[in-house]
Amino acid sequence: ENMENYSEVLLWRKFIEAQGVTHNIQMQLQNNGGGSGWTRGLVNSFLMRNGLPIYASNSGYEPEWEKEGVKATLQNRDSRIQLFTKKDNDIENYTSGGDVNRVDLSWVVKGNNETRMVTGYAIKKGKHYNSYMQTLHHKGTTGSIVFRGTEALLNYMEACYEKNGNIDATADRYWRKLRTRAKVDTDYTKTINATQMNKEAEGDFGAYSHGQLVDATLYNIRRERRNEFIGEGMRWADLKRWRACDQIDGYQIEGMRYWGSVYQGVWKNENNEDLVVVDVEGGKGNMSSQETSGVYIRPYQISKVNNSAFDGYKFTSAHYLSPLPQSAFRQTASGDQTDLETSVIYQNPGWPKIGGQGPEID
Secondary structure, eight states: OOTTTTTTTEEEOOOGGGGOOOBBBHHHHHHTTTTTOHHHHHHHHSSSSTSTTTTSSSOOOOOGGGGOOOOHHHTTTTHHHHHBBOOOOOOOOOOSSSEEEOOGGGGSSOTTTTTTTTSSBBTTTTTOOOOOOOOSSEEEEEEEEEHHHHHHHHHHHHHHHHHHHHHOOHHHHHHHHHHHTSSSSHHHHHHHOOOOHHHTTTGGGGGETTTTHHHHEHHHHHHHHHSSSTTOOOEEEEHHHHHHOOOOOOOOOOOOOOOOTTTTOOBBOTOOOOOOOOOTTOOSSSSHHHHHSSSSOOOOGOTTTTOOTTTTTTGGOOOOSSOOOHHHHHHOSTTTTTTTTGGGGOOOOTTSSSSTTOOHHH
């Protein structure tokens, strides 16, 4: 609630209930899943503590762990993903009476779009353990970070490599400090040498720029940034800056393994009935079908009803930039201002000058 004592936090916003300045973040982060969750692609991007990607032959990672649940999947990994993900039997909060509430992973299938743990990898980053903030609306008073020192380190690392094509002594020092805090082997060259870009591309848009795979060193700087800033609202700005979405065409978001895991058949209601319902065609289910979607949760393949993303994400390059409004062209056009083509300003690529229309699809 008070970030003044954290030297890394350079700028933050304070919330004070007595002044009516509050938020609802804790109600979502403590009470349920908040209608969100990490993707399997993000989770798989986190290194093992020995500094190797999970697919490396000597990384120590076992794919079978996914069958054993979230906690097992995250064992021996970069401490950030362990710390910032709700795991089996984790503490959810402490009540004023001294009781302890535990994480209920059945929120994967309970509730509605605002409360579910959408992917099964539920967000814990930013969560407080005081149950008071959970119980009612507008009681959250945890601070909100605006800028922290780590961002400056990562900015330098990326700029250094983009400008010079190498990691200088300062960038080297910064990178090792970040990995030390994450409890990952500080030898980042080990990671670079073991990186297979085709593997990373399976779950990380940031593996690309302009539709082409980047080199392993630049990618690992991007990986570090992705892993450090999960849940802090940085990702979309980075993907646009890197032009990392050109290749997206039918990409499917996946979450944790449900089918064939320790969770299958366990989540029951008060009548001991299975909470999991598969109804892809009718739209009344809460779990993707194993037969059509595989063993991992696919949030956008739970229902075909009113679902334009059922066949995966697609991307149109116009969305790298936002359109200027029609009024901007009208106000700067010549004559009677009806001929928008006479405006002295130009529209962002792919967008029309007429309001209410979508972009060109490429």
